[in-house]
Amino acid sequence: MTSITKARNLAGKVVLVRVDFNVPIKKKKVLDDSRLLASLPTIQYLMKKGAKVVLMTHIGRPDGKIVASLKVDPVVERLSELLKKKVKKLETENWRLTDAKKVSLLKEINNLRPGQVAMMENMRFAKDEAKDTGTLSQELATLGDLFVLDGFAVAHRSSASVSGIPKYIKGYSGLLLTKEIAGLTRVLHDTKGSFVAVLGGAKMETKIPVMKNLVEKADALLIGGGIVNTYLLAKGYKIGDSLVDKNFQLPSLTYCKRKNVIKPLDVVVGTKDGKKVRVVKIKKTPHEVCKKGEGIFDIGPETLRLYATYIKDAKTLVWNGAMGFFEQKPYDVATLTIARLVASRSKGQAYGVIGGGETLQAMDMVGMTDDIDLVSTGGGAMLEFLAGEILPGIYALNQ
Numbered sequence: 001m002t003s004i005t006k007a008r009n010l011a012g013k014v015v016l017v018r019v020d021f022n023v024p025i026k027k028k029k030v031l032d033d034s035r036l037l038a039s040l041p042t043i044q045y046l047m048k049k050g051a052k053v054v055l056m057t058h059i060g061r062p063d064g065k066i067v068a069s070l071k072v073d074p075v076v077e078r079l080s081e082l083l084k085k086k087v088k089k090l091e092t093e094n095w096r097l098t099d100a101k102k103v104s105l106l107k108e109i110n111n112l113r114p115g116q117v118a119m120m121e122n123m124r125f126a127k128d129e130a131k132d133t134g135t136l137s138q139e140l141a142t143l144g145d146l147f148v149l150d151g152f153a154v155a156h157r158s159s160a161s162v163s164g165i166p167k168y169i170k171g172y173s174g175l176l177l178t179k180e181i182a183g184l185t186r187v188l189h190d191t192k193g194s195f196v197a198v199l200g201g202a203k204m205e206t207k208i209p210v211m212k213n214l215v216e217k218a219d220a221l222l223i224g225g226g227i228v229n230t231y232l233l234a235k236g237y238k239i240g241d242s243l244v245d246k247n248f249q250l251p252s253l254t255y256c257k258r259k260n261v262i263k264p265l266d267v268v269v270g271t272k273d274g275k276k277v278r279v280v281k282i283k284k285t286p287h288e289v290c291k292k293g294e295g296i297f298d299i300g301p302e303t304l305r306l307y308a309t310y311i312k313d314a315k316t317l318v319w320n321g322a323m324g325f326f327e328q329k330p331y332d333v334a335t336l337t338i339a340r341l342v343a344s345r346s347k348g349q350a351y352g353v354i355g356g357g358e359t360l361q362a363m364d365m366v367g368m369t370d371d372i373d374l375v376s377t378g379g380g381a382m383l384e385f386l387a388g389e390i391l392p393g394i395y396a397l398n399q
Contacts, residue, residue: 001173001181001397004042004148011050012114016144017042017174018161018393020151020377021057021075030078035153038377040082042150042174043117047083050114054090054144055079056123056161057151064127066094076119088118095126095136102139109143123161130159137164150174152181153378155393156385163396171397176377181394183374184385186316187353188217193315198307198338200225201321201358204245204252206380209387210320211255220310221261224299224323224334228264231256232296236286240269242295262310266300274328297331298324304334311341314350320383322358335362343368355382 004015019039024031046053060070073089080087090108097105112118128134137160141147147165149155154162155177165171173181187195197218199207204226215221223231229242234249255261263282269290270277279300280289289296299307311317319342326335339362346352354363355376363369376382384391 001178001394003178004045004172004174007146007172010046013051013145014054014109014112014143015046015051015146015148016054016056016140016165016169017046017148018056018151018154018165019043019174020153021055021072021079022059022153023075025059025069025074028074030074033078033082035377036075036079036082038176039150039174042148042176043083045175046148047085047115047117052109052112052114053117054109054112055087055117055119056140057119058124058129058154058161059122060124062122062124064094064125064129066125067122070122070125072119072122079117079119083117085117088112088116090118090120092121093125095128095139106143123159126160128160130157132158132160132164136160138168141165141168144169147171148174149393149397150176151378152177152376152381154381155378155391156381156389158392163392166396166399173394173397177394180374180376180378180382181385183353184376184382186351187318188386188388191217191316194219194310194313195316196220196222196310196314196318198222198224198311198317198319198342199227199321200323200335201356202226202243204230204248206383207321208248208251208255209389210383211261212251213386213388214318215255215258215261219260221258222307222310223256223261223263225321227252227256228267228299229296231263232282232289237282238286238288238291239296240290240292240294242290262306264299264303265306266302267296268298268300268324268331268334269294269296272297272325272328274330277330296324297328298326299334304337307338308341311338311345314345317342317345317350317352318386319352319354320356320359320379320386322362326358326362336366339363339366340368343371346372355379
């Protein structure tokens, strides 16, 4: 990819910037501005260079319909506060614009002052955005001189405003995207010393491809969450009402039997409300771990001690996915302990990377996010990248 820092003569140019400002909004206020803060360096760089900055984002999943609660106005307001400059909102409605309105929009953009920032309405109000159908990407491209992709969290989407625009005008990577790709590439191709990956969470369809790729690269792959449950079910253990994905039993057996995939020695089982809890050791021969009405909701203390030995020896660390149902006490113990271990080992002793909503939430709960070398803004995109898959948004920038 070519970084936007390599572009010359940006003064007065209209730069279309696809960010990921898909943030939680309540009562017309942004509840979490971390994604806005992550893209500030790119926006401020372009402002300093005198570009006319036009931002594009999506919020939620309106599926081509205008939804009042998903309008970008709260984001525009919060971004204006962060930049200490008023951000102009461009009324693009649902992109079913008359020729007169298109001319008016183009004139409005061209009339922006050098260094001024504007934002279009929620891109997913346009029915052709999600799958880059129709002529939306061409229409967007006519509005700018060049394109910047800074939203790593949407880089795995084949959307008009992500991979569509750079088919028609020159595309660059923003500072955030460049940083994320460099960090994840380092994990896959430039690890020094022991490489340890920690994988958990519930969605097997996103974790199995990552296991397939990382099992060939990592010295140790520590597993928790739905991966463990599905593996135990496939082996013949009775696991009550534990969260599993029966469609992935065979691949879980295939990858979990590898020597560098480290499996739990014990698990925490009980009722979902956390009122009846006990620790059960996992024996080599399949047995009843828990009965109906109970489930596996965390990895156990003996497993935590084992996993800690690997993490404390790591030189490269990647973590994505909770170890259990950490939203409910006492099933938060392992996830929060892993968070502290990963953070304590990062920034110097090891190169630490985390990603995924639950993972970031857990790290925030222990107050150690600043100790991580790379906090990825894209859970799904991070997993696809680590699985060795081609991300459409990044591929488009290289054409």
